[in-house]
Amino acid sequence: MDWDNRQGKCEAFEVLMEDSVEGTLRADDAVRLERHLRECADCRQMLSEAQASRRLLQYGDAAPEASPGFSRIVMARIREAEAQSAAGQPGLLRSLVAFASRLAITATLALGVLIAYTAVAPPAPNSRSASMNAEERSGLFTDPVQQASTRDGFLRMVADTSHGEK
Amino acid sequence: MADVPKDVASQVAAIPVPLARRERAQADRELVRDAQKGVESAFEELVKRHQQKVLGLVNSILRRREDVEDVAQQVFLKAYVSLKKFDQRAAFSTWLYKITVNECWDYLRKKKVRPLTYEADMSEEQLSQINGAGDEECLPQSPEERAEVRELLEWLLGKLSEPDRQLLVLKEMEGFSVQELAEILDLNVNTVKVRLFRARSRLMDAYRRRKLSATRRGDAAAGAR
Numbered sequence: 001m002d003w004d005n006r007q008g009k010c011e012a013f014e015v016l017m018e019d020s021v022e023g024t025l026r027a028d029d030a031v032r033l034e035r036h037l038r039e040c041a042d043c044r045q046m047l048s049e050a051q052a053s054r055r056l057l058q059y060g061d062a063a064p065e066a067s068p069g070f071s072r073i074v075m076a077r078i079r080e081a082e083a084q085s086a087a088g089q090p091g092l093l094r095s096l097v098a099f100a101s102r103l104a105i106t107a108t109l110a111l112g113v114l115i116a117y118t119a120v121a122p123p124a125p126n127s128r129s130a131s132m133n134a135e136e137r138s139g140l141f142t143d144p145v146q147q148a149s150t151r152d153g154f155l156r157m158v159a160d161t162s163h164g165e166k
Numbered sequence: 167m168a169d170v171p172k173d174v175a176s177q178v179a180a181i182p183v184p185l186a187r188r189e190r191a192q193a194d195r196e197l198v199r200d201a202q203k204g205v206e207s208a209f210e211e212l213v214k215r216h217q218q219k220v221l222g223l224v225n226s227i228l229r230r231r232e233d234v235e236d237v238a239q240q241v242f243l244k245a246y247v248s249l250k251k252f253d254q255r256a257a258f259s260t261w262l263y264k265i266t267v268n269e270c271w272d273y274l275r276k277k278k279v280r281p282l283t284y285e286a287d288m289s290e291e292q293l294s295q296i297n298g299a300g301d302e303e304c305l306p307q308s309p310e311e312r313a314e315v316r317e318l319l320e321w322l323l324g325k326l327s328e329p330d331r332q333l334l335v336l337k338e339m340e341g342f343s344v345q346e347l348a349e350i351l352d353l354n355v356n357t358v359k360v361r362l363f364r365a366r367s368r369l370m371d372a373y374r375r376r377k378l379s380a381t382r383r384g385d386a387a388a389g390a391r
Contacts, residue, residue, distance in 0.1 A: 011360075018359040021366070022344070046367055053366040056373070057338035059315045060323075063218070063225035067235065071213040074242045075206065081243060 009036075010043055017043065021050045187345075190215075194258040202250055209249070213242050216259060220266050222340030223350075226332050227270040237273050241266045260349040267350065318376075325372040330365035337362060 016033045019025040025033065037044050067073075194215070200208035220238045228234055245265050252261055323331045336342040336350075344362070348355045 014360045014363045015356045018363040021363070046363075049370040050363055050366040053334075053369050054338065056315070056319055056322075056369070057334060059312060060319050060335065060339040061316065062339045062341070063222040063234065066217045066221050066238070070217050070235070070239070071210050074213050074217075074239050075210050077239060077243050078209075078246050081247070 010040060013040075013043060017047045017050060020047060021054055187343075191257050191259070195254055198249065198252065198254060198258050201246075202252075209246055212258065216262055217242075219259070219340070219342070220262065222342070223263055223266045223336065224270055226335040226340055227267070228273065233273065237269055238266075241269045244269060257349070259346065263346070263350045318373075322369055322372045322376070326365065326368055329361070330368055333358075333362055334365050334369065 013033060013036050016025060016029050019029065020033060037047065194212065197208045197212050197215075201212060217238065220241055221234060224234050224237045224241070228237065241262070245262055248265070252258070323334065326334070333347065336347060337344070342350070344355055344358050347353075347362075348358045351358065353361075
């Protein structure tokens with residue numbers, strides 16, 4: 001027999017039967033339950049088994065007693081945690097903060113060196129990376145100013161073998 | 167006429183007066199107030215008052231792992247840290263037991279362990295020795311017999327679902343009241359009663375099946391001889 005498969009009026013008596021097992025059944029409920037049990041063999045068996053389960057469960061081991069110094073150990077751990085907190089942040093956080101400050105100092109120094117270098121050093125001649133000269137630019141995109149506007153101009157451009165070198 | 171269990175037939179139990187519980191809760195409230203003001207001894211007193219229940223709760227969830235006491239200490243540590251935010255709208259015990267349950271689940275998650283299951287079968291001898299344990303007039307008396315019943319009980323509890331097992335352990339072994347269980351589990355008192363009753367039924371169902379299987383094995387062994 002399985003409670004999950006049972007339905008209807010017996011379910012209404014589960015609470016009362018548990019109260020009965022617990023010994024907390026009220027007088028009026030005891031009368032109601034007794035009336036039901038007279039008619040219902042399934043519930044009689046269930047109640048009888050539930051009572052047996054209680055006896056069986058009395059053989060179970062409860063959790064072991066707390067060790068004699070349990071509360072002292074708890075208080076010592078609390079004090080330790082408080083001391084850590086008063087000293088700053090807890091271990092992991094403290095090391096993270098230290099790492100972040102070291103990183104910030106290094107970055108500031110590097111920035112300072114870079115600024116000093118750019119202020120003192122003269123600009124590099126013909127620096128290819130800094131800017132392109134006019135000739136290089138014309139190699140990529142045609143300068144509209146230099147485009148020949150007349151037929152003669154065009155022929156002069158074609159005949160010019162200096163390749164831009166003046 | 168049908169045989170009505172005598173416990174019910176004669177039972178008109180007085181409803182327990184929850185006075186002691188109310189007094190305990192009131193004393194807790196005062197201790198919490200003092201602890202919130204920074205009185206260390208007040209919190210230590212709270213630890214002493216609740217340590218056994220917290221250990222029982224941890225034990226029922228972690229199932230006698232060696233870390234039970236360590237987790238219980240951690241629970242009180244967390245409770246201390248959060249105590250200033252505790253507004254006392256719920257009972258201190260309810261609040262503490264909820265911290266306990268959360269701490270246990272955190273522990274299980276971190277350790278990536280699943281609750282133990284009991285897979286091993288018991289020997290025929292063990293079963294035949296103890297199969298009277300659930301019967302009305304067959305309670306074992308000797309230490310050996312009691313140890314056997316304990317072993318059977320552990321085995322039977324291992325056959326239940328975790329919620330059923332925890333409910334029965336907390337109620338019958340660790341001494342939590344239905345009211346306390348309802349508060350811990352955020353359930354209605356009657357729902358807890360129904361769940362308890364059904365868990366008992368499933369426990370005895372497992373017991374009956376074991377008994378039947380042992381009888382069959384016994385018959386088969388006798389037939390073979």
